[in-house]
Amino acid sequence: MTAFAMEPIGYVRGGRGVVEDDEWGAVRATIELDPSVVDAEATLGLDSFSHIEVVFVFDRVDPDGVCRGARHPRGRTDWPLVGILAQRAKDRPNRIGLTVCRVVSASGHTIAVEGLDAVDGSPVLDVKPYLGGFAPWGEVTEPPWATELMDGYW
């Protein structure tokens, strides 16, 4: 088995200081890029996109406490028992978070965003532009619990 050493390209600054379940939509924050990892030109043209995908680490989760099997989403036993890979919970192997958010501005080592559900200080591993061509193809379906869970999230 090969592990990959992932070096943060930057960190989330501002936004929420504590982890909360819901109402992330209006939260504004910045992603401060690390000049020792990426150059100022790394964000050139990023502001020509309305949205980006941010790959970050849920670094406040204890690595030894991640779920490797199944659990009830948010501990709600009225929702089914589902595998950790069938939900987006934080306590997952590799603790990777992934969210599409709006670009407010992007210049040099600073990207201002809205609707990023990562708390202050979260290490960022990657930023990608959101391309319409990367949206899901065909009909998108999901189980009822997933729709219920997202009610109030943004």
Add this chain to the structure above:
Amino acid sequence: MTAFAMEPIGYVRGGRGVVEDDEWGAVRATIELDPSVVDAEATLGLDSFSHIEVVFVFDRVDPDGVCRGARHPRGRTDWPLVGILAQRAKDRPNRIGLTVCRVVSASGHTIAVEGLDAVDGSPVLDVKPYLGGFAPWGEVTEPPWATELMDGYW
């Protein structure tokens, strides 16, 4: 600076053996999960979703050769010079790939997918269900070169 050791939860098997730019839409492959990393229950309920997001590593890219500034997408000088974080090129810091693809089936340690643009052997770091609630909010805009690049991709 803290690096994170990311352990593959599994590997892409089948599909394409060589990296190609276009026509990924009909490619079928499986994600074979590593039983030493996740349990068979980790995929429980995953087949109730039509799509998943797969986070993987472009492990054929030389880590020393990644772009940390700007480049022309696909080397095309008729497209603008844009930052590596404003494009989805493989040769990026941390070499993380990210794609939404269709779930064909999911059971135990095997997930069969369609439309995953990762070659045979690619290490997989995470699999998340695609929730409609995680689609981008509001109007999605992108520059013309990005739309052109995706023409023929799937």
